Amino acid sequence: MLSFPKDFIWGVAASAYQIEGAWNEDGRGTSIWDTFSHIPGKVLNNENGDVAADHYHRWKEDVALMSELGVKAYRFSTAWPRILPEGVERVNPKGLDFYDRLVDELLRRGIEPYICLFHWDLPQPLQDQGGWTNRETASHFAEYARVTAERLGDRVKTWFTHNEPWVAAFVGHLFGEHAPGQKDLGAAIKAMHHLLLSHGLAAEAIRAAVKGPVQIGITLNLNPVHPATNSKKDREAAERVDLFMNRIVLDPLLKGTTPIQDSALTKILTARLIQDGDLQKIRQLDLLGVNYYSRTVMKHSNSLPVVNAEQVHPVGNEYSGMWEIYPEGMHETLKMVWEYHPTCELMVTENGIPVPDGVDFDGRVRDERRIRYLRDHIAQVHRAIEDGIPVKGYFHWSLLDNFEWALGYGQRFGLVHVDWKTQKRITKDSGRWFAKVIQENGLDISR
Ligand code: FCB
Secondary structure, three states: OEEOOOOOEEEEEOOHHHHOOOOOOOOOOOEHHHHHHOOOOOOHHHOOOOOOOOHHHHHHHHHHHHHHHOOOEEEEEOOHHHHOOOOOOOOOHHHHHHHHHHHHHHHHOOOEEEEEEEOOOOEHHHHOOOHHHOOHHHHHHHHHHHHHHHHHOOOOOEEEEEEOHHHHHHHHHOOOOOOOOOOOHHHHHHHHHHHHHHHHHHHHHHHHHOOOOOEEEEEEEOOOEEEOOOOHHHHHHHHHHHHHHHHHHHHHHHHOOOHHHOOHHHHHHHHHHOOOOHHHHHOOOOEEEEEOOOOEEEEEOOOOOOOOEEEOOOOOOOEOOOOEOOOHHHHHHHHHHHOOOOOOEEEEEEOOOOOOOOOOOOOOOOOHHHHHHHHHHHHHHHHHHHOOOOEEEEEEEOOEOOOOHHHOOOOOOOOEEEOOOOOOEEEOHHHHHHHHHHHHOEEOOOO
């Protein structure tokens, strides 16, 4: 049995657009994900989050499911366009009421609410003014943070500003696979900086709005970048990708510097982009959330600009519907962060695997593959703790099957199965397995 520290926080995570549905109800404004997913061809099978897991109506049942699992905390995101339909100024009381009820119900069940303010659903009216490429969006975000914290901050003590700002910046503005669907390196770098700047501005706004102790966090997608071979060219390619994927977010947040200033190509951009005082503002953090799913293996190639690298998928390894399965990378990622000597707390805020789960004849969902994945990854979290890295918690992605962005509903990540026709929920075998881990506060690796 691998035992975890006494106060270890076992949780589950989710995000607004992926589960809520009710996209045009009770005064919610339009987000860039509504716009993007409604354009034919952007999401697999032209699916969208209009209904998703209908959590907006089934939130009470969903909190009851969490309570059955015994989770100590729930990390969810508030939808900016539900709270401020135009992104600025006019507050929609019904939007705030929804999260108010959710927070109360969580607390009633003894589950700590962890709010994330931005999980990619930018109000469309702000996108029309340039979105994250426009510096003003960072100030608007701080205003949204203030409004939300003023209403919920008496009960919510842990606030994440952003989920995976790198993905919002690069997958949304360079690769074009996520909303707003741009393919422009300059836009991606601008968005990256403004997202980070908005973290700092929001941190100040939340601290001013909440009385008493409050923790400000950010959640990052991090992964070790490995060279495809030991050749100098491949090793250098891996280093460049590491800079563009990991250091680009870690350096500003943990060191107050940015690697994009060193790169010849981005120098021209950053000269105007990064203003005096920005880097000090960004470096405000009490809690760093690590989302770990996989590693990245790169070889030297001209196929990707700037980094001159190309991703490879080593033969003979195990893969899921989205990524290589590489449990050791969990430990390596936590170690990578720890080597920055962070003064903030550390937590795993997402980890999970898509499995094409089906319901068996007897109504059970036997998702053995997820159980194995979780066992192997949680064991690596334990290994990190043994090595002296003080990881405070582990949040599984996700409670429910949900809308997996550009991949639609085919990729099921939940501990709870959702029937997309009836919205019926069934706790999977992995859910029961996770509940046991929580109950024992430890991992029986023989199971
Ligand atoms: C992360 C996202 C989350 C979900 C998982 C599978 O990158 O934060 O919304 O899509 O991947």
